[in-house]
Amino acid sequence: MIVVIDYNVGNLKSVENAFKRIGLETVVSRDHEVIRQATGIILPGVGSFPTAMKKLKQYQLIDILTERKEAGIPIMGICLGMQILFERGFEVEETKGLGFLKGDVSLMEVDAKIPHMGWNELLFKQEHPLLKNIKEKDYVYFVHSFMASPSEDELVAYCEYGNKKVTALVAKDNVMGCQFHPEKSGEIGQKILLAFKEMITC
Amino acid sequence: MLAKRIIPCLDIKNGKVVKGVNFVGLKDVGDPIDLAKEYDLQCADEVVFLDITATYEERDIIRDLIERGASELSIPLAVGGGIRTIDDFRTILLSGADKVSVNSAAIKNPQLIKEAADEFGVQCVVVAIDAKQREDKSGYDVYIAGGRENTGLDLIEWVTQCEQLGAGEILLTSMDKDGTRDGFDIDMLNAVIECVSIPVIASGGCGGIEDIIDVFKKTDCDAALAASLFHFGEATISDVKEECMKHGIPVRRNK
Numbered sequence: 001m002i003v004v005i006d007y008n009v010g011n012l013k014s015v016e017n018a019f020k021r022i023g024l025e026t027v028v029s030r031d032h033e034v035i036r037q038a039t040g041i042i043l044p045g046v047g048s049f050p051t052a053m054k055k056l057k058q059y060q061l062i063d064i065l066t067e068r069k070e071a072g073i074p075i076m077g078i079c080l081g082m083q084i085l086f087e088r089g090f091e092v093e094e095t096k097g098l099g100f101l102k103g104d105v106s107l108m109e110v111d112a113k114i115p116h117m118g119w120n121e122l123l124f125k126q127e128h129p130l131l132k133n134i135k136e137k138d139y140v141y142f143v144h145s146f147m148a149s150p151s152e153d154e155l156v157a158y159c160e161y162g163n164k165k166v167t168a169l170v171a172k173d174n175v176m177g178c179q180f181h182p183e184k185s186g187e188i189g190q191k192i193l194l195a196f197k198e199m200i201t202c
Numbered sequence: 203m204l205a206k207r208i209i210p211c212l213d214i215k216n217g218k219v220v221k222g223v224n225f226v227g228l229k230d231v232g233d234p235i236d237l238a239k240e241y242d243l244q245c246a247d248e249v250v251f252l253d254i255t256a257t258y259e260e261r262d263i264i265r266d267l268i269e270r271g272a273s274e275l276s277i278p279l280a281v282g283g284g285i286r287t288i289d290d291f292r293t294i295l296l297s298g299a300d301k302v303s304v305n306s307a308a309i310k311n312p313q314l315i316k317e318a319a320d321e322f323g324v325q326c327v328v329v330a331i332d333a334k335q336r337e338d339k340s341g342y343d344v345y346i347a348g349g350r351e352n353t354g355l356d357l358i359e360w361v362t363q364c365e366q367l368g369a370g371e372i373l374l375t376s377m378d379k380d381g382t383r384d385g386f387d388i389d390m391l392n393a394v395i396e397c398v399s400i401p402v403i404a405s406g407g408c409g410g411i412e413d414i415i416d417v418f419k420k421t422d423c424d425a426a427l428a429a430s431l432f433h434f435g436e437a438t439i440s441d442v443k444e445e446c447m448k449h450g451i452p453v454r455r456n457k
Contacts, residue, residue, distance in 0.1 A: 013298045017273045046323050112204075115325055115370055117401050118424060119205040119247055119454040139205055139454035141278060143325040143370075161204055184300065186242070186276045 002026045002200065003038035005065070005081075007055040009047045015078065018183035022194050030059045040200035041065070041073055045080030049089030049105060049146070052080055053097065062098065069100055074174045074199050082170065082177030083148055091146050100175045103150040112162030115145045120159040120166075120180075128156045128171055129199055133191035140168070140180040140188055147179065205454040206418050206446065207247035207425035208439050209403065210432045212237060214283075215254050217263040219433070235270050241432065242275050244439040247454060249275060250303070250373075250427065253283030265297045272298025282330055282373075291318045295326060303328035303373055306346040309353055309360070312367055319368025328403075329369040333357040333390060334377040342390055349377050357390070358397050365398045372398065373427065376406040383409030386417040386426070395422050403427050411437050411445045418451045 004015050006028045019026045026042070027034060035041065043065070045052050056062050069075055077085045083105040084097045090106040097105070108114055119139040124131060142159070148167045156176075157169035170177045176196070182189035213220045218232040238249045251271065253264045264281070271279050281294050282303030291302050302322075308315050308329055318327045332349050333342040342357035361372055374394055376387030386404045395402050401424035404417045408428035417426050431437055443453040 013296075014272060014300070017298070018276070020273070021276065046325070048323070113399050113401055113424070115400070116204070117325065117371060118207050121203060121205075145324065181278075184276070184278050186245075190276060 001038055002040040002042060003035050004028045004042045004044060006030045007059050007061055009045050009052050009055055012044055014183045015042055015044050018193055022190050024197055030061060032064050035064050038073060041068060041075040043077040043081035047080060049083060049091040050093055050095045052084050053095050069175055072174050076196055077177035079181055082179055083146060085175060085177050086148050101150060101154055101170055101172055103148055105146050105148045108145060108147045110162040110164045115143055116161050116166060117143045122157045122159060122168055124157050125155045130176060130192055130195045133195050134188050138188045140185040142180045144179060203452045205452045208442055209248045209250055209425050209427045210241045210246050211250040211252055211427050211429045213252050213254050217267060234267055235274060238271055239274055241439060242277055245443060245455060246277060246439050248278045248280060250280045268294060268297035268299050280328060288317050291322060295322055301326045301328050303330045305330040309346055312363060315364060315367040315369055324368050324370035327369050328371045328373050329364045330373040332375045332377050345377060361394050361398050365400050369400060371401045373403045373405055379407030382407055385413040388420045391421040391423050411442050414442055415445060415449050
């Protein structure tokens with residue numbers, strides 16, 4: 001069972017819908033007992049880094065997420081949900097993140113338009129099960145102004161935007177994150193979600 | 203590299219697509235969801251639903267459409283038309299839209315842009331602008347009420363303000379070109395793109411594939427929006443993208 005964490009940031013329906021399209025019902029919840037039964041966790045998020053962390057605290061979700069991460073449950077953050085997996089964010093004000101991944105999240109310094117909005121090509125940095133159904137240079141949909149600077153060994157895929165390499169996919173053991181929106185990325189996005197689904201059933 | 207986006211726009215009234223649609227193989231050509239799904243299959247990068255429904259009571263219909271659209275489409279959905287308040291933003295986003303486009307209401311109350319950006323994020327705030335060149339050619343005026351009312355506001359001043367307030371994107375329609383099918387308004391687009399650093403969608407005047415090639419070659423716009431070209435089945439989105447590739451314009455072609 002995949003649980004989509006409901007912490008009142010943005011629209012969770014699109015994630016739910018996307019999993020439905022690949023034939024998988026998800027449970028949207030912030031109930032600790034439900035989360036404890038999850039075999040896979042999706043951490044979505046739209047809005048700002050500090051608000052997201054505040055909401056996670058408000059619903060007492062930090063400890064349970066940490067517990068599930070320690071238990072080895074696959075966790076995938078999407079967009080802002082990926083960003084808060086890192087140690088610190090600098091959106092609005094410096095804010096402590098979940099710290100599941102090493103690195104910071106700060107405003108993109110790029111000689112191109114911000115937000116980075118639209119379809120961009122994924123370039124692979126290293127092999128990862130999430131990439132098994134797709135090819136390098138497949139397009140996925142991005143909308144963001146802030147970007148994560150992960151450690152080299154936790155960067156899985158990136159894209160080129162202006163003069164920058166923008167972090168697109170990160171992973172460390174059972175913790176994964178997409179800066180892009182797989183749930184909005186057409187067939188390629190569905191293939192990535194399918195790969196996540198397969199990590200859970202096996 | 204970031205791909206240039208091709209965006210079909212569906213004008214919807216009472217739950218039906220109103221601009222003429224001539225698609226082979228669609229059962230109900232007037233059904234926005236069937237049409238949008240077809241565009242999704244053709245590799246559209248985004249779909250816009252423009253609600254031109256006259257009365258407030260009929261808003262439930264569009265809400266239902268957004269819900270169906272969001273569940274069946276695998277690409278982003280933007281919704282515009284008649285957005286007045288922050289609650290309208292909320293309703294549309296909660297129904298499943300990814301972006302909301304606001305036009306007249308933003309001019310009457312520019313703070314709406316800021317409020318929406320603060321609450322829902324800049325990524326979902328699209329400011330739609332209808333503009334027309336002044337008779338003395340000294341610049342462009344912004345119009346509202348479907349192009350019927352000249353606000354007297356200068357286009358460049360307004361887009362600059364929109365960006366400062368937190369607009370995530372500008373959907374720029376040239377009233378001089380809209381409906382003419384003789385190409386996008388290259389001069390107006392360049393004037394705007396020079397002044398803002400947020401993405402700009404070109405709209406109005408698209409009459410053929412060559413117009414889309416032209417707008418991407420002559421301006422740095424991020425996306426081209428068209429309606430009749432696609433609705434009439436004159437060209438598919440795949441046709442457009444194939445032609446873009448030939449001209450070295452980066453486009454997404456996964457399918």
